[in-house]
Every structure is written in structure tokens, then in C-alpha cells.
Amino acid sequence: MQIPKLIFATNNFNKVKEIKSVVGSSIDIVSLADAGIEIDIPEPHITLKENASEKSSVIHALTKENCFSEDTGLEVEALNGEPGVKSARYAGDGRSFQENINLLLNNLSGKTNRSAQFRTVISLIWNNQEYFFEGICKGQITDIQYGEEGFGYDPIFIPAGSNKTFASMSMEEKNSFSHRKKAIAQLVTFLKNIQ
Ligand code: IMP
Numbered sequence: 001m002q003i004p005k006l007i008f009a010t011n012n013f014n015k016v017k018e019i020k021s022v023v024g025s026s027i028d029i030v031s032l033a034d035a036g037i038e039i040d041i042p043e044p045h046i047t048l049k050e051n052a053s054e055k056s057s058v059i060h061a062l063t064k065e066n067c068f069s070e071d072t073g074l075e076v077e078a079l080n081g082e083p084g085v086k087s088a089r090y091a092g093d094g095r096s097f098q099e100n101i102n103l104l105l106n107n108l109s110g111k112t113n114r115s116a117q118f119r120t121v122i123s124l125i126w127n128n129q130e131y132f133f134e135g136i137c138k139g140q141i142t143d144i145q146y147g148e149e150g151f152g153y154d155p156i157f158i159p160a161g162s163n164k165t166f167a168s169m170s171m172e173e174k175n176s177f178s179h180r181k182k183a184i185a186q187l188v189t190f191l192k193n194i195q
Contacts, residue, residue: 003028004191006124007035009059009069014151015180019070021171022184027191037062041069048073048085049132052123060125068124068187072179074153076141077115079107087153097152101145105156114141116157118179124187131190135182150174 005028008016016031023029032039041058043051048071055069073084083090083104091099108114115138122133138160145155147167154166159177166174175181 004195005030005066007032007037007059007063007065007067009041009055009067011040012151015070018171018175018178018180019184022175022181023188026188032059035063043071043085043088046085048119048121049123051085052121052132053130056123056125056130060128066124066126068122070120070122070180070183072118072120074104074157075117075119076104076108078111078113079104082107101153101156104141104153105143105145108141114143115139116141118153118157120179120183122183122187124190126191126194131187133183133186133190135179135184135186137177137179137182139177 003025007030008019009032010016011032016029020029037059039058041055043054045051045054051071052069055071056067059067059069073087075081075084083100087100089095091103117136117138120135124131124133140158142156142158142165147155147165149169149171150167157166158164159166162177
């Protein structure tokens with residue numbers, strides 16, 4: 001059986017690395033860079049699902065090939081689900097991961113409810129049809145950041161079932177808990193069953 005090929009509609013190299021490490025050789029994941037596509041895909045919507053759909057639709061319109069995208073948000077209970085869909089630009093457009101973390105810890109200061117979840121929505125376009133998959137990882141926001149691995153909010157998020165932040169874990173250990181891993185695992189199963 002031929003290995004399915006999918007273009008991954010993202011410019012985030014960390015996401016490509018994580019997803020490649022999950023799917024191994026079961027899917028040929030082609031990043032935008034590898035496909036020679038230079039594009040800044042907009043995320044204009046108010047839901048993860050719509051943004052994911054926008055990104056895969058743009059790449060599908062451009063290439064006519066099977067492709068997928070994902071949109072992820074950190075949803076913090078005490079902040080009514082924020083930063084959520086605005087996770088990348090919580091502190092403002094073009095701000096760094098560190099500036100986003102600083103603002104989040106600031107907004108949570110003095111709050112005892114530290115519950116949060118990462119949520120990933122994948123939009124897959126396979127044979128011109130769109131399918132969605134979702135992965136959730138529940139956990140807690142720390143008081144101070146620690147760990148050097150990963151990206152984004154990893155230094156301040158401890159997944160349920162662990163006692164250390166994502167940024168203190170190897171990629172394999174993060175994958176054993178992660179939202180992104182749960183969503184992509186569903187996509188892998190879907191492709192296995194459909195072929
Ligand atoms: P987007 O899906 O590219 O819009 O990602 C939104 C933002 O969420 C990113 O810029 C990161 O700050 C954050 N983010 C997404 N996935 C993760 C993750 O696995 N760990 C930590 N932060 C993440």
C-alpha cells in the first residue's frame with residue numbers, strides 16, 4: 001500500500017517536528033517549506049475550527065493536493081477560555097512567546113484556579129472533502145515558568161498526570177500527553193480505515 005502524502009499547511013517548524021515524530025513513516029508529511037510554498041496564511045476567525053479550515057482551504061486551492069492544517073489554543077478557565085483562539089497574539093500582533101507568557105501569568109496572578117487546556121483542531125482535506133479532528137490536553141498553569149524545550153506556552157503548562165511542564169519534557173514525553181498528538185492520531189486512524 002502506498003504511503004499517503006499530505007501537505008501540512010503551517011509555517012510553525014515546531015508543529016511540523018512534533019507531528020512528524022508522531023506519524024513516523026505512516027504518512028509522508030510535506031511542510032510548506034519542503035513544498036516550496038511561501039505564504040503567510042491568515043487566521044482571521046473567532047474559532048479554532050474556522051481558522052484550521054481557512055488554512056487548509058488556502059493550501060488546497062493553491063496546490064489541489066491532499067493537505068491538512070491545525071489550529072491550537074490554550075484555554076484558561078479563570079480567564080473565561082482566553083487566550084484561546086488568540087493564543088499566538090495574546091500580547092499583541094508580532095509579540096514573542098515570552099511576552100505572551102508574561103501577560104498570561106500577570107492576568108492569573110492571585111488566582112487559585114489554575115486549570116487550563118490545550119485544544120487542537122485539525123482540518124484535513126482528503127480527495128476534495130474536508131474532515132475535522134480534535135485533541136484536548138487538560139492541565140494546570142504554573143506560578144513560574146520553567147523548562148527549555150518545546151515552544152509557546154510549554155514553560156507554564158503541566159499536563160494532568162505529570163508534575164512537570166511540557167517545556168521540561170522530551171518531545172516523546174510531551175507527545176504522550178499532548179493535544180496535538182491526540183488529534184493527529186485520529187487523522188492517522190481515519191486514513192488507515194479509508195484506504
Ligand atoms: P497557532 O495554532 O499557530 O495559531 O498557535 C497558537 C499559539 O498557541 C502558538 O503561537 C503558541 O504560542 C501556542 N501553542 C500552540 N501549540 C502549543 C503547544 O503545543 N505548546 C505550547 N504552546 C502552543
